[in-house]
Structure formats: C-alpha cells, structure tokens
Amino acid sequence: xxxIEQNSEALNIQEGKTATLTCNYTNYSPAxxxxxxxxxxxxxxxxxxxxxxxxxxxxxRLKVTFDTTLKQSLFHITASQxxxxxxxxxxLDYNQGGKLIFGQGTELSVKP
Amino acid sequence: xAGVTQTPRYLIKTRGQQVTLxxxxxxxxxxxxxxxxxxxxxxxxxxxxxSETQRNKGxxxxxxxxxxxxxxxxxxxxxxxxxxxxxxYLCASSLAxxxxxxxxxxQGTRLTVV
Numbered sequence: 001x002x003x004i005e006q007n008s009e010a011l012n013i014q015e016g017k018t019a020t021l022t023c024n025y026t027n028y029s030p031a032x033x034x035x036x037x038x039x040x041x042x043x044x045x046x047x048x049x050x051x052x053x054x055x056x057x058x059x060x061r062l063k064v065t066f067d068t069t070l071k072q073s074l075f076h077i078t079a080s081q082x083x084x085x086x087x088x089x090x091x092l093d094y095n096q097g098g099k100l101i102f103g104q105g106t107e108l109s110v111k112p
Numbered sequence: 113x114a115g116v117t118q119t120p121r122y123l124i125k126t127r128g129q130q131v132t133l134x135x136x137x138x139x140x141x142x143x144x145x146x147x148x149x150x151x152x153x154x155x156x157x158x159x160x161x162x163s164e165t166q167r168n169k170g171x172x173x174x175x176x177x178x179x180x181x182x183x184x185x186x187x188x189x190x191x192x193x194x195x196x197x198x199x200x201y202l203c204a205s206s207l208a209x210x211x212x213x214x215x216x217x218x219q220g221t222r223l224t225v226v
Contacts, residue, residue, distance in 0.1 A: 032212050043116075043202050043217030044155070089155065098143050098160030098209035099168040105154065 003027055004103040006090055012109045013080055021075040021106045023090030028101075030092035033066055033073050038087045038105065047088075048075075080110045114138065116205050118218035125225050130191040133221045137184050137205030144186040145215065146178060149200040158201075161186055162209065190223075198225045 007022035023033070031052050036044035050057045050066045050073070057064050063076040077084050090103040117136040125131050137144050145168075146158040157170040161180035178188045184205075190197055200222050204215040 034214070036217075043204075043220050044215075046214040046216065049214055091155075093209075093212055094157075094168070098145050098162060098206070099157050099170070100145070100147075100204075100215065101157065102147075102155035 004090060004092060004101060006088075006103040006106045008106055009104070010107045010109065012111065015081060015110055015112050017080055019077040019080050019084070019108055019110070021088050021090075021108070023073040023075065023103055025071050025092055028092065028094070029068065029071075030094070032093040033064075034091045034093075034100065035062075035064055035073075035075050036089040036091060036102075038089060044089055077108075080108075082110045082112050084108060085110050116203060116216050116218035118201075118203050118221050120221060121219060122222045123224070125193050125223065127193055127195060127225055129193050130189065131193060131223060133188045133190075133201055133203075133223075135186045135188070135203030135205075135218060137186070137203075138216055141205035141207055141216070142184055143206045143209045144180055144184060145204045145206075145209075146186070146188050147202045147204065148172075149202055149220070150198075155202070158188065160209065167209070193225045195225050198223060 004025045034049045035047045038044040061078045065074045087105040087107045089105045091100040143162045145160040149155045160168040164180045175191045180186045200220045202220045204217045206213045206215045
C-alpha cells in the first residue's frame with residue numbers, strides 16, 4: 001500500500017533561518033503532491049500543490065520541490081518567523097480523484 | 113466567501129450509540145471528503161462524494177457511512193460507536209476532488225466516545 005514518511009516529527013530552528021521539511025513516499029507514483037499547515041485544534045490549511053511534471057513551485061517565502069525519481073518532496077520556508085510554528089503535512093493524491101493520503105506531519109517550532 | 117462548516121464542533125457519545133456529523137462545503141464545490149484524525153494514526157481518508165456519488169472509500173469498517181445531498185452538503189454516520197472511534201473528524205471540500213485541487217478543510221468535529 002502507499003506509504004508517506006515525513007523526515008521527523010519535530011524540527012526546531014532559529015528565527016530567520018530556512019526550514020526544510022522532507023516528504024518521502026513509496027509504492028506509488030502520484031500525479032499531485034500537496035502541503036498543508038495545521039495549527040492545534042484546527043483543520044489543515046492548504047499551502048501549495050505541485051504536479052508530477054513540475055520540478056519546483058514557489059509562493060512568497062515557501063518553496064516546494066518534487067523529485068519523482070527519488071520519490072521525494074522538499075518543503076522550504078525561508079526567513080522563518082515564530083508565526084510559522086505549526087505542523088506541516090505532506091499529502092499525495094490517489095487515483096487522481098478525491099482521495100488524499102497524508103504523512104504524519106512535522107511539527108515545526110521557530111524560536112525568536 | 114463562507115468556508116467549510118462542520119457541525120457540531122464537539123460531541124460526547126456512549127459506546128454502542130450512533131452519531132451523525134454534518135458538513136456544508138464551500139458554495140460551488142461538488143466534492144466533499146471526510147477524514148479521521150487521531151494522534152496515533154494521523155489523518156486517514158474515510159470517503160469522498162462528488163455530485164451525490166461516492167467515488168472513493170478508505171479502509172474503514174462498514175459502521176462508517178456517508179451521503180451527499182443535491183446541494184452538496186454531506187453527512188457522515190458512525191453506528192455502534194467504539195472507544196477507538198474517538199477522534200477529530202474533518203471534512204474537506206474542493207472543486208474537483210481533494211487530490212487534484214486544493215482542499216478546504218472545516219474546523220472539524222471532536223468526537224469523544226465514553
């Protein structure tokens with residue numbers, strides 16, 4: 001079955017540094033990969049979607065890469081701020097339809 | 113534009129009872145998906161409805177069921193509740209499906225089974 005692994009459960013970095021989160025997947029070749037942010041007690045919020053034929057996508061301080069050969073996506077937050085502290089979830093589409101398979105998430109903590 | 117609305121926000125039920133959760137998607141969205149989130153298992157897909165038809169289903173027992181109405185509103189039902197059903201249930205709406213387009217999640221319904 002499809003499996004997604006996010007590099008670590010928690011990541012602590014200093015304000016102003018770049019946070020890099022990793023998402024690895026196996027047993028599947030998704031057409032789309034998405035990243036979400038989730039704050040405690042709230043639903044996930046969509047950040048970025050990247051297609052299998054796209055290598056990289058950017059949105060303000062966010063950048064995501066998608067390497068279908070390595071079966072890996074990297075998510076970067078540049079010039080990180082304490083307000084970026086949250087859990088970040090990687091998700092793959094399944095069947096190019098309405099099903100998303102989520103990783104366990106990485107809890108990012110940005111210290112001032 | 114109103115977001116995804118889930119009701120109720122919190123629910124406490126006893127083992128063996130049944131429960132119905134409701135989700136109102138963003139206007140114009142025809143796809144509604146349901147997910148269960150627990151600390152141990154993370155976010156797990158339950159099912160997805162598109163224009164009143166179930167298109168995808170996750171690996172959950174038949175006690176979990178859902179439906180979608182003609183106005184795209186969706187309900188999820190869990191019968192014969194078990195302690196392990198305690199979780200945050202999230203609904204997400206999207207234009208075409210949560211795989212290929214961005215998904216908008218509701219705040220969730222926190223279900224506690226005692």
